[in-house]
Amino acid sequence: MAIQHRPEIMDLQPYRPGKPIADVKREYGLTHVVKLASNENPLGYSEKVGEAIRQALDHLSLYPDGNCTELKDALAAKFGLKPSQILPSGGSDEMVDMISKAYVNHGDEVIVADVTFPRYISTAKMMGGTPVVVPLKDFTYDLDSIYQAITDKTKLIWLCNPNNPTGTMFGEKKLLEFLDKVPGHIMVIYDEAYNEYVTRDDYPREAYKLIDRYPNVLVMRTFSKIYGLAALRVGYTMANEEIITALNKIRNPFNVSSVAQMAAIAALSDQDFVSKAYALNKEGKEYIYRAFDEMGITYAPSEANHIFFNCQYDTQEIFSEMQKRGIIIRPMFDTYARVSIGTMEENQLFIRTLKEVFIVLEAKKEAACGCDCCTCK
Ligand SMILES: Cc1ncc(COP(=O)(O)O)c(C=O)c1O
Structure with missing residues (x-):
């Protein structure tokens, strides 16, 4: 057969x-x-990263710390969160995949913008989900139309701010108005891979703080962009502990290499x-x-x-x-x-x-x- x-x-x-x-x-x-x-x-990338990688090479024969303890601690200290609210991953790519695996059931609707980062759609389809594609308005996320697209089948909403590929952003006021309206059982994944480049004052600079106020919100960041570690594959997601615990169950046991963990910690230290x-x-x-x-x-x-x-x-x-x-x-x-x-x-x-x-x-x-x-x- x-x-x-x-x-x-x-x-x-x-x-x-x-x-x-x-x-x-x-x-x-x-x-x-x-x-x-x-x-x-x-x-x-930062010179401090180069030094950290040279040190990490001494440990290549050992499995990495599967819990990413030091990296989580460094991120928790930076953002004033608990380590249990943070989950590092093999780039944001792996996290997009994990979120779809953990939450999208057959027939669930997943709202995405057109155009945006393509992995939101492909991972939803992979799980049998139905992408609901909402056009951009003036090349920018149209949160009103995204809200209108919610049905009783909606499971996830992906927001990319600033957006890839258009580079456009929406402001904090729009985001909060949107989150206030979205029913709490629908997860909103807020991908801010490019946040560090934003110049506008109305950008939600501290979106990670929203995870306390909105238990359905996940905030994703990466070390691939401004930190220059794309080859190492390391990113992280901040969310309430219940979500982090669920995601933790499906990740690969050693999903972030020790080289990547040490490089990321060094990168954070060089602002x-x-x-x-x-x-x-x-x-x-x-x-x-x-x-x-x-x-x-x-x-x-x-x-x-x-x-x-x-x-x-x-x-x-x-x-x-x-x-x-x-x-x-x-x-x-x-x-x-x-x-x-x-x-x-x-x-x-x-x-x-x-x-x-x-x-x-x-x-x-x-x-x-x-x-x-x-x-x-
Ligand atoms: C919006 C967005 N999210 C996630 C990613 C994935 O980043 P990485 O897996 O390198 O962390 C990218 C990469 O270009 C991106 O543009």
């Missing part, structure tokens, strides 16, 4: 990350490639590095905005480390023309693409290359048209 795959997984597509730099170099014979496709930290990364991101964002304005490119206002923009041509075409020239961005859909903010040098190279690609594509368009007079000129 043939192997029977669970029907829920048959329609899923594997996650497609951007091509690794080495592959692009090989494919196009390039020596210098800049990846602005995965919202990574162009500054790398100067975080400030530098924040400042570099802000400077880069303002530079790209200015260049986009000059080029007549429209974009969503970003509070994250990436910018969602209308690249004016088919996104796959722009993506491959950019990639050929050594700049990897993230194609999205139609004429929309996302670019991560890099170092100033990388940002300048991105803009120069985009201008070059526009000239090439404009010439192609004209050649395809073939007439002297038409509006394509």
Whole structure:
């Protein structure tokens, strides 16, 4: 008899990350490639992390502390929470997966925005849940429409603030009004992977405090972005103890490596590095905005480390023309693409290359048209 795959997984597509730099170099014979496709930290990581990792190497033959005791203690001290309200995970990715596994039953509705981080939908489907997709309004989460989408089947609501890929945010007042209305049996997962980059004053800076007031709220953060530890796979979730206890039952016993735990503790201790990364991101964002304005490119206002923009041509075409020239961005859909903010040098190279690609594509368009007079000129 043939192997029977669970029907829920048959329609899923594997996650497609951007091509690794080495592959692009090989494919196009390039020596210098800049990846602005995965919202990574162009500054790398704190020197304190480097030192912690060197020390962690002495313990590679031992299993990690499965409870992440020291990391939880460090996070609890930072946020004024109890360690029992915090659960580290192998990146936020693992937590998205765990939350869906722990809470989504067959037929449950899971409310997600369109567009947002894709794993919210795929993990819901994996469990037989039904994604209820609510469009963004002006590229931003539309909490009123999300509220309207609640039914008696709703189990989870995913909020991403600032949002990936649009970089847009909603303010504290909107969030509180929303949480006040959502029935307490519906879980609201508030993913703030990019919180440290936010510049606006009305951002809910202390969303983690909401877990006491709203027992149905989970707040997810990661060390992959501003802390620059994407390769190590470590993030954490803050929620009331009952939820943390439930999630703890389904995690892999040693889901966060000891290298990652020690690196994360060291990263937390270097807030100067975080400030530098924040400042570099802000400077880069303002530079790209200015260049986009000059080029007549429209974009969503970003509070994250990436910018969602209308690249004016088919996104796959722009993506491959950019990639050929050594700049990897993230194609999205139609004429929309996302670019991560890099170092100033990388940002300048991105803009120069985009201008070059526009000239090439404009010439192609004209050649395809073939007439002297038409509006394509
Ligand atoms: C909104 C959001 N959530 C979660 C993640 C997953 O992050 P990680 O698994 O690296 O912690 C990402 C990664 O890009 C993201 O953009």
